[in-house]
Amino acid sequence: MSETRYTKSELMAIMTAKEFRDWEVAFVGIGIPLVAGITAKRFHAPNLNIVYESGCIGPQKYRVDFNVGDSSAADGALCLTSEWRVFSDMQCGYYDVGVLGAAQIDKYGNLNTTAIFGEQDYYSPKVRLPGSGGGNDIGSNIGRVVVMVRLEPLRFVEKVDYLTTPGFLDGSPGARKKAGLLGSGPVAVVTDKALFRFDPQTHEMYLDTIYPGVAVEEVKSLVGWDLKVAAGLKTAPEPTAEELAAVRAADPANLIMGGAAARKSLAGLDEYIEITIKNSGK
Amino acid sequence: MSETRYTKSELMAIMTAKEFRDWEVAFVGIGIPLVAGITAKRFHAPNLNIVYESGCIGPQKYRVDFNVGDSSAADGALCLTSEWRVFSDMQCGYYDVGVLGAAQIDKYGNLNTTAIFGEQDYYSPKVRLPGSGGGNDIGSNIGRVVVMVRLEPLRFVEKVDYLTTPGFLDGSPGARKKAGLLGSGPVAVVTDKALFRFDPQTHEMYLDTIYPGVAVEEVKSLVGWDLKVAAGLKTAPEPTAEELAAVRAADPANLIMGGAAARKSLAGLDEYIEITIKNSGK
Amino acid sequence: MTESNYASKQMTLQEAIKKYVQSGCSITFGGFIGRDCVAAAHEIIRQGIRDLTVIDDSKTDVMDLLVGAGCVKRWEGAYLGYGAIGLAPNIRRSVEKGVPLKIELEDWSNAGISMRFLAGSLNVPFMATRSMLGTDIIKYNERVKVINDPYEGEPVALVPAARPDVAIIHVQRADVMGNAQVWGFTGNDENKARAARHTIITCEEIVSTDEIRRQGNLTLIPFYCVDAVVQVPFGCHPQSCYGYYAYDVLFCGDYHEAAKDRDKFLKWLDHYVLSSEDHLAYCAKVGWDRLQKLMGMERRFNRIPG
């Protein structure tokens, strides 16, 4: 796996894109999940419709969004409505797939985006994270949930410090239904080294697909429990040139995938506007 | 009181109009209540805003409405929204005054618009009436409620067959609050012979204002309980020529005040359209 | 709720009613004495559908027809009357005399039933409301539950979510995906479309999806709530359709006069509905010139931009 040909973020976007199906309605956060959604539309899911929590349904993307309430999230939308309505529509089961990030994930797919306690607790945490946002709602209500998280030390833990977003809770049979949850839980965890899925009986996360050049032992060493490996462990294909081009076209100024460094390399607002308009197809 | 100079309906509309105050928001049903609202706007309440239960807020009336969902109810409205929202806004206390009709009313101002039982009951009534519609909601939630009902035999009863819309319930102190109701209850009952109000202590309806030419005994004979009469019983002024002109201008084809008879006297659709457009000021 | 979102959900009115409206099902209609689904009600009568449970707010015109034609078993709703015009003749005959058959009634207030649709649209089991407290509505309707609010302890009424099998909503414009745009008041339509298991959109005009995208704020019902899209111009006559045609008050008056007598009603029904093959035939009987005049009148007052 050559870090010079593509970045970890690009690889994650491409692997996530494969989880979308054509004609689905996807509830997608801004950032890499959106890049994944746009990429999917260029390949196998041209009729994928994206919904943002600010109230934008089915935008026709002319430019990249930086947050769900950026006016670009509304460009050419099929329906512009309210936050409470799209969350209610989610609760009605209208959204087929959702994509989530997390700071911590446990072996039953429960997520923490609220606080890393460290030596302390919820009230005085080591790191205060953003909180649930729409994450809990996606994990509670959407049919299929895809989690995107880097496979880094202390992220894959036996038990999350704070359970923000339900996966399979304690993993027991029917635990989600007993709690009153509607969606069927996480279906995939996409990382920068491997893709994980969940055992339909035990609801335990297992290694399903490994990326080219990554060793199983490396993956296991980064997971905080005794990780099971699929009998028919798959190896992901290398991203194609077309896939990489699609990912990069979805973020032409590289501000999402490149972050602060890319921002600094821009000459200024004029260059940003120029790049955006040139790539908007409008 | 000369029946040749004005009709009972016209008199009721004019008496009701006086209950509106300038700058109020009025939740008004179609028919005579609306004519009363339009009339009030020509005199002492030019800034009265009218709300219809279909979801129309503050229309600028170009033509008369025949029902709350007639597209004319939406002409030039300040806000076009939903039925559930205007009922919720009512529950928030945004509407100052509401006007209601009824088939039966009792001495505590409770209304029946559901069924006249006769010899039978709710399940097989003598007359099935329309039901609550928004009436119960107006009576439950709006600050001041004005009731319009003709003073005819069997309408003013000791106890309504079916309590559709709450007045002061059993009249006991705090009965409305105990039940969980928000509005302060009915303030006036406008009829074709007299105007009634409610005692602030006992909540019993009393005769407040009698119309010119009507005898107190006639009123008492039409009321099904021992009606109390205000110490300072007032006499209503005769409607002025200006008031009558305003009422008639609000219903130029006379279809609301005149009913089926007026409808038959029209030559046809062309004449109706011509009258409407000529009187619309548009 | 739709099982899948394909590119085109367009079909004929006959096909949509046949596919989604079965005898014995529960149903709700969009509009609010204006934007009523009159053409769809006619088609339900033509197809001989029976034993409907209608869950609705104030739906007199459609209900008086359906009850008179013997299609309805049960009504859960708030208002069946003609406002300024009078009581509903077929409703009265049914409830008072059992002609042609006696319908069951469950009374609600308009706010109460509106909250049932809101709950259904949110997929929550109930909603709280401050309406109906202290009245006989609650005495005769056991599904209104009065509880003490667990936060402040005050009495409040609960109403259960409405979950009709089908909603039929008439709108001004839709695309073939099912994105439905509405101008004027919106009644309870966005909630009915979401509360129902299946939603049929009838519309005055089918427009392109690009046209929908130009005014996304006016899309009241997005595609994913919709199963079928049917173009039915003048589908609300004699009711109004904001921006398209005015209320036909004289036609309604004539209907009301006829409906007072059972035989005259049956003749009216035969002439305008049963012996009219489809909505086009109904329009021809009403008269295209009459419809054009109503359209001209409405556009004088309300003209939809674009």
Added chain:
Amino acid sequence: MTESNYASKQMTLQEAIKKYVQSGCSITFGGFIGRDCVAAAHEIIRQGIRDLTVIDDSKTDVMDLLVGAGCVKRWEGAYLGYGAIGLAPNIRRSVEKGVPLKIELEDWSNAGISMRFLAGSLNVPFMATRSMLGTDIIKYNERVKVINDPYEGEPVALVPAARPDVAIIHVQRADVMGNAQVWGFTGNDENKARAARHTIITCEEIVSTDEIRRQGNLTLIPFYCVDAVVQVPFGCHPQSCYGYYAYDVLFCGDYHEAAKDRDKFLKWLDHYVLSSEDHLAYCAKVGWDRLQKLMGMERRFNRIPG
């Protein structure tokens, strides 16, 4: 809720904040990372208002400023982060280190807090939701009550109505009566305006009431919910205002970099807020040419008709 509806509620931003936002009050802001009330937040900081309880959904930009400036005592909400850009520096310093002071946090999900505003707007004491069940949100937040639905017996969560003292909502257009029209997504704004005891509308443009009447379907907040109307062009910068100007991603990035360091943040705050007399002075510091460019960019993608 307004005490009275007079013809003109127009005032300056200074007047509106002074009249309705007191130290110790609870407050919510409109928009959703876009259409944010940035100018109003600056004025709150300038007036030295303290001990605010902010009840909101995802309001990072405004909150990071207010918390850094020491105006906030308590937060009830769902999300405080910069999405793609990173965590919120002033929020972290406050919660982790108590700098400049430690704010109380009450965590909700976005759907959960949205239902609190919906309940507030309906004037009912609570709403049911299927979010937050089974998680630590409920463990640490006792105001989420899990009950068995009295109709079907299934578990469901209740959330209490939000009733902030003040809502500030920025919209594209309003008239002086307070009718506020919004294009683009609407967030929870129509519910916040109704849930709050007092509502301040800030807007890009004040238009005539006749202009409002031309597109009544776009009036999200009617006059009777509104106490004050303030014209504040570019009142959301560096956030976007749909149809008016685009998101200033580079300015936000610079803010985020500066805010990571307390001293640099205080310099930023002094330059752009404290030593700017009003929003006009802020705009001049940002640069009118920059604002015009953002306006030009937005109008290329979204142009509001009329």
